[in-house]
Amino acid sequence: MFTHVDLRTRFGERGYGGLYSSESLVAVLEEVETAFLKARADDAFMDKFKDVLRNFAGRATPVMYAERLSEKYGRRIFLKREDLLHGGAHKTNSTIGQLLLAEYMGKTRIIAETGAGQHGVATAMTGAKLGLPVEVYMGAVDIERQQTNVKRMELFGAQVHPVTNGGATLKDAINEAMRDWITNVGSTYHCFGTAAGPYPYPSMVKFFQSVIGNESRAQMVEMTGALPSAVFACIGGGSNAIGMYSAFEDDPDVLLFGAEPAGASEDPDRHAATLTRGTPGVFHGMHSLFLQNSEGQITNTHSIAAGLDYPGVGPELAAMQDSGRATFEAVSDEETVNVFAELSELEGIIPAFESAHALALALRKAEELDPEATILVCVSGRGDKDLEEYWNYRGI
């Protein structure tokens, strides 16, 4: 059900990853590492993790053959339905894994940061289930824009702290959460939102999300008698992608693709395409690719998909791009919105704008693939949250 991951501190020839944190945090990150290694080998921990994934979150999620879409594009297309997971997206896999680990470590308080609110909601929801108090740092600007998610977090009993520093958005919220953690390392666990940040988060979150890839692999073999020819996921920080890829990375015949946001085509400077347009740097505790100016200041990003609007990317994906194991391309807001409508009409599924990026890239690549190819797309979440934005975009 899970891929064994080596807790690697560095990835690829350029040595992405690492642990660039203040001394007081290094000690607690090592404590997290030790606890994770112990928990993963502990049947009681793993049984509880599987139980909560099944009975609270609703795993396994199905792989569905998209019949009408396949007919239109002339290739067999399969959808991994993470949109059906409790909470509406794959984030729940990681928050359950991390909060159970916090409990295992004897931590009594959870902190998280959130941009649009999706990771904050997933953490608050899981905290309610496990009886762990959650405090979420969120930029004041984001709080203003995402009132529904703030109300959800509060309903789950979480406390939302507005962050007014800097641009008052996600990266400022991450800095505040880090500051909190340094002061409260004894009692507190920091639940990070993606497969990025300092060691050991990139590999640990990969492990928790590897359930996506492992289920998909078995489901594809059962449905088609073989592994998929090509696998597609969208890239924010990279957790659904690395979780999906984890089950196929050692099968060189399976092509791996990732879609990142090209943003608004009428303004080519507004995007969040970190892998294809970023440069190496150090930020948020890791060496990776970032969108930054020549002085190393992180730039403002844009995507119609709030969950992809992050100026960095997980270090393992940066290394997979260098080695050629995975191929990344950018998808515009316009293509995303078109696919959002197309999947709704043809398959009765409203995908998250994030997931629509992955599907748009799959449809772009379909005709380059062998006519017998099978395509597996990770539908990372459901799109009900994006309805209003969709109609705004259409000008209706």
Ligand SMILES: *Cc1c(COP(=O)(O)O)cnc(C)c1O
């Ligand atoms: C948060 C989110 C993403 C992006 O996060 P990753 O860590 O890159 O997976 C993608 N899809 C949905 C639906 C999300 O909520």
